[in-house]
Amino acid sequence: MKKLDANFNYLIDMYEDSYYPKVLVDKLKLHIVEVVDFIEASEHTTEEIQEQLDKMTIAINDLQDEFYANDSELETVARESIAETVNAILQHFNINIEIEEAIRERDW
Numbered sequence: 001m002k003k004l005d006a007n008f009n010y011l012i013d014m015y016e017d018s019y020y021p022k023v024l025v026d027k028l029k030l031h032i033v034e035v036v037d038f039i040e041a042s043e044h045t046t047e048e049i050q051e052q053l054d055k056m057t058i059a060i061n062d063l064q065d066e067f068y069a070n071d072s073e074l075e076t077v078a079r080e081s082i083a084e085t086v087n088a089i090l091q092h093f094n095i096n097i098e099i100e101e102a103i104r105e106r107d108w
Contacts, residue, residue, distance in 0.1 A: 014082075020072050
């Protein structure tokens with residue numbers, strides 16, 4: 001089974017921008033890592049992977065209040081950073097899901 005490189009850079013722009021509290025970016029990253037772990041565990045259908053992506057996106061949605069409480073928010077840079085990270089993962093694993101579909105449950 002294919003694995004994601006251990007040195008894969010998640011959420012680069014969010015980690016590089018002090019506007020985003022690192023502890024919250026770490027929480028967000030964990031939700032993405034859960035999807036990677038799911039994909040790496042065994043063969044899954046596109047529908048099963050999309051289900052996990054939906055769960056991930058809803059969990060990220062739930063972090064918004066924590067970002068607000070820390071004078072931050074999931075705005076343009078965050079949206080793009082999340083989308084770029086997820087898209088890179090999908091491409092790495094040759095998963096044929098468009099990025100807009102992959103994060104369709106977002107409200108950020």
